[in-house]
Amino acid sequence: MPGSPDSTAETSAERLVGQRRGKLHPAIARTREAVRTTLAELPQGTAVLVACSGGTDSLALAAATAFEAPKLGLRAGAVVVDHGLQADSAHVAETAAEQCRTLGLAPVDVRVVEVGSDGGPEGAARTARYDALRDAADELGADVVLLAHTRDDQAETVLLGLGRGSGARSLAGMASAVGRLRRPFLEVPRATTAAACIASGLRPWHDPHNDNPQYTRVRVRHEVLPVLEEALGPGVVEALARTAGLLRADADALDQLAADVAETALSRAEGQVRSDIGVLVxxxxxxxxxxxxxxxxxAGCRATDLTAGHVASVDALVTDWRGQRWIDLPQGVRAIRKGGFIILGPDVTG
Incomplete structure (x- = not known):
């Protein structure tokens, strides 16, 4: 789970800090530059919120934003999400909030959420967190929410997509900008955010979940990536992140072409979506x-539950029609071939 460094990042950060004392440390400069580049396009007066867990990455983001936003004429606050998953979560959240206030961010809002069970522990926590960030942005009038995902997080995301056998969109990793969300640190290594915190005298919180092998991302971080670095040599993280960027450009182009086709191929009526087989084939x-x-x-499927296998089964209704009855999809959606169309909806029958 992103937000705090592992011991390798901390060691690298300590080495980086030791290289430059007595002047602006290059790690601080790099985090500030990344934030400045992200914020520079925003009109003066724009309200920005930093999503801060109190971990190394988000605390470095909070510090850089607190420094850069006023220089650009922006208003910068923070939101801290308390997932309630640990006994001291309220204390951790308040400590993070107080550090944000000390940095000069205002307002600083603490949001307590209830984590459900859909999508597993990681997915459920992520859903609750993003819902809280959206609600906070709405209530506080923020136009932009900054997230602290780093280049290392991007590499881990690509590997997770590979492990699931996902398509280009998943392998493209996280977008630097989507809707109100911005990720200034996607090209910044985790060791740099750790070094920035040390050089700034900040006190990050280390989330014990980041060491818990129950979570797939933790196993990728501590077990898979080190093996790849040993076998393939240094630079694996950078290469994976670069691959994500290249695939994102390809996926964006294909998505735009698909959107153009969808204008002709899809029609909607009475809660059902009809896909024209003649166009699709x-x-x-x-x-x-x-x-x-x-x-x-x-038609009602959730993106987190709709797999490539589901889509391939529906595609077979177009390209490999052998009299299949229907395809059951998540959230009770059904796909059936009828009268030259693939019809998708919750109440589709043959």
Whole structure:
């Protein structure tokens, strides 16, 4: 789970700090530059919120934002999400909030959330967190929410996508900007955020979940990436993050082409989505499956539950029709071939 460094990052950070004392440390300069680049496009007076857990990455982001935002004429606050998953979570959240206030961020809002069970522990916590960030932004009038994911987090995300057998969109990792969300540190190593905190005298919180092998991301961080670095040599993290950027450009282009096809291929009525087989069958698989995925989402499937396998089964109704009855999809959505269309919805029958 992103937010705090592992021991390797801390050791690297200590070495970085030891290299430059008595002047602005390069790690602080780099975090500030990353934030400045992200915020520079915003109009003066824009309200910005930093999502801060109190961990190394988000605390470095809070410090850099507190420094850069006023220089650009922006208003900068913070939101701390208390997931309630540990006995001292309220204390941890308040400590993070107080550090944000000390840095000069205002307002600083603490949000207590209830983590459900859908999507597993990591997915449920993520859903609760993003819901809280959205609500805080709405209530506080913030136009932008800054997240502290680093280059290391991006590399881990790519590996997780590979392990799931995901397509290009998943392997493209996290976007630097989507909606109100911005991720200034996607090209910044975790060791740099740790070094920035040490050089600034900040006191990050270390989330014990970041060492718990129960979580898939933790196993990737502590077990998989070190093995890859040993086998392939240094630079694996950078290469994975670079791959994500290249795939994102490709995926964006394909998504735009698919959106254009969807304008013709899809129609909606009475809670159902109809996909025109005659249009879809002429398209390459990369476009066709994107359109069908969009149709499934519009019909009621959740993106987190809709797998590539589901989409492939629906695609078979177009390209490998053998009289299949229907395909059951998440959230009770069903896909069936009828009268030259693939019809998707919760109440579809043959």
């Amino acid at each position: 002429e398209e390459p698989a990369a476009i066709r499956t994107r359109v069908l995925r969009q149709a499934a989402l519009e």
